[in-house]
Amino acid sequence: MEIIADSSNLKISKRPHRKSKLGCKTCKQRKIKVRPNSVLLDQDLNFVDLELIHNFTTAVYMTLSTDPLVRQMWRVSVVRLALKCDYVMRTLLSISALHLAHQRPERKEALVARALLYHRLASREAMGLMSSLDERNAENLFLFSLLTIFFALASGRYLKESAVVWESAFPDWTFLLSGACSLIKLLNARIYDGPLLPIIRYATERFFTARDETSAHPENLENLRKLIGSNCRDENLLDIYNYAIDELRHPLSLALHGGGHRMDIMDMFIWKYFVAEDFLPLLKTPETNQEAVVIYAHFCIVLGKLESQWWLQGWAKHLISQAWALLDESYKPWIQWPMEELGWVPPQ
Template structure:
C-alpha cells in the first residue's frame, strides 16, 4: 500500500484496527484542551482558549468567564485604588489631620471632633457628609486655584445631608437626637465657612444677618434633648459647655472701658424704647454681653474660645435673636458690639473676616443716630465705612 493513501475502514480492519460504527469520514487528531473556559467545559465542547473571550462564547452570545479571570491579573497595586472615591478620602484625611483642630481651642474637644465625630459619621451618612463639607470649605480657603471645585463639593455634600436630617427633624427620638445635634453643630461651621455673598444661603431674608445666628436656635433645642444623657458619646462637648458656662457666671469685680460703653448703650436704649418687653429683651442681651466680655478679658487662665462667644447667642436666642430678622435698630446696634467679641477670638479660617463683615452689614442697616452709638465697636475692630 502506498504510504500516502488514505486509511479506509476496510484497510483498518485488515490491519486489526477497530472503528466506530458512526464514523463516516476521516477523523482529525487534536490536542486536548485543558485551559478552556468553564462555559465550554460545561457544554463539553472544545474551547479555542482565545482571550478575552473564546470563539464559542462569542458565537453563542454568552458571557465567557475569561473576561472575568483575565481582568484580575492585569490589575496592579498601583491601580487598585481606582475602586475608591479619592475625593472623599482626601476630604476625610484633611478633616482628621487639619480641620478638626480649627474647631476649638480645647484639646479635649479637638479630640472629640477628630475621633468621636468621625466614628459617628462612619455610621451616619448625614453626619459624615457634614464634616466632609466643612473640610472641603477649608480646602477651598487654602487652595484658591481649586476654590470652585471644593466649594461645589461642599455644597453637594451639605445639601444631601440637609435633606436627610431635615426629614428626621420632624420626628426626634433617642436614636437620632445626638446625630442631629452633631449635624447642626457642623452646619454652624459650614455656614461660617461659606462665601460671604448676598446670594448665598447664609443670609436670611432681607435682614442681611447670617443664618448661623438662627442655626444656633435649632442646635440649642437639640442640645437640651441630647444633654440629658451626660454619659453618652456627646458627654465631652456638653461637659465642656457646662464648664465654660460656670466660668462665665462667676461674679467678677473687674471694670473695663467696655462696660462703660455698654452702660451708655443701655441708657440710650432705655430712653428710646417705649415698649417694655422689647426694652427688657435689649437690657438682658447687653447684660449677657458684659459677662462675655469679662470672660474674654479674664479667662481664668484658659484660652478664650468659640464656646465662650456662642454662649451669648444661646442665652439670648429665644427673645433677642428673632429681632435680628426684622431687624430693629437696637438689635443691630447690640450686634455691632458682639463683633468685638468675634475679633477677640484666635483667628481661624472659618472666622476670617466675619467681624468686619458683620460690622459692615450693621452699619448699612442703621440710621444716622444709631451709627453714632456704634463708634466704639467700629474703632475697636478698625472698621472704616
C-alpha cells in the same frame, strides 16, 4: 452640579473557594452560589473623600476648639458617629472641603462645589428628620447642627450673594444655633452620657469662666443700656434687650482683658445660646428693632477677637458694616465703640 471624584482602579483577588460537603456556612445561610476562582467586582476608591477625611482628622479638628478633650472628640468620636450616619458624614466632608479650599486656592472651585453639594444632600436628609425629633436621632441631628454652623461660617466668603447664607438682613448662621438649643435640651433631659459629652461639659466650664471675669469695661455697656432704656417704650422688648446686654457682658469681658488671649471659640456660641429664643429673631426685622442691631454690633467685638480661626475670618468687620447700613442715622453713633475696637471706618 455633579461632582466626580478622582479615582484609581483597584482589583482585589479572592482565593479559590473549594467546594466541600459542608460548604461555607455564610454562603449557605445567604443562599449564595460561589463559583471556584471567582473574584470581587472592580471597585473605585473615592480618593478625594479619603483626602477630606484625612484632612479633617489631621488639621480641621484642631480649628474647632482649643480644648484638648473637645478636639479629641472631633477627631475620633465625631468621625465614628459620621461613619454610621450619611448626613453627618457629608456635613463633615463639606467642612473639610472648605478648609482645603482655604489652604489650596488653586483647587478652590472644585472643592467649594463639592462642599456645597455634600451639604445640600446632608441638609435634605437631616431636615426631613427634624419633624420627628426623638432621642434616637437627637445626637446625630445635634452634631449636624453644630457642623452646619461651622459650614455656614466657612462658606460665607464664597456665598455672600447667595440665598443659602443670606436669606435675611443678617446671615443665616446667626440664627442656626436656635435649632441646636432645642436638641441640647432634649439631650440634657435624659442626662446625656454619649460621645458628644466633652463639648457639653466644656460649654458649662466656659460659662462659669466668663462669669468669673471681672475686668470688663462696664461703663460702655452701661451707657448702651441707658440709651436703650431711654429710647425703648416696650417693656417686653426692653427686658429682652437688657438680658442680651447682661449676657454679652461676660464674653466681652474675656475679649477686652489681656487682648482676648483667654478667649475660646465656645464663648461666642454661649452668648447666642442664651439669647437665641427671644433676641436673635428680632434681627430678622431690623427696621423695627434698631436697638437689637446695635447690641449685635457690640457682639462683633467678641467675633473680632476670635478671627484667628479660618472659618471666622472677616466676619466681624463685615457684620459691623452690615449693622451700619441697617441703622437709621440717629442710631449710627450708638455703635461708635465697637467700630473703634474693630478698626472699621464707614464708607464716605
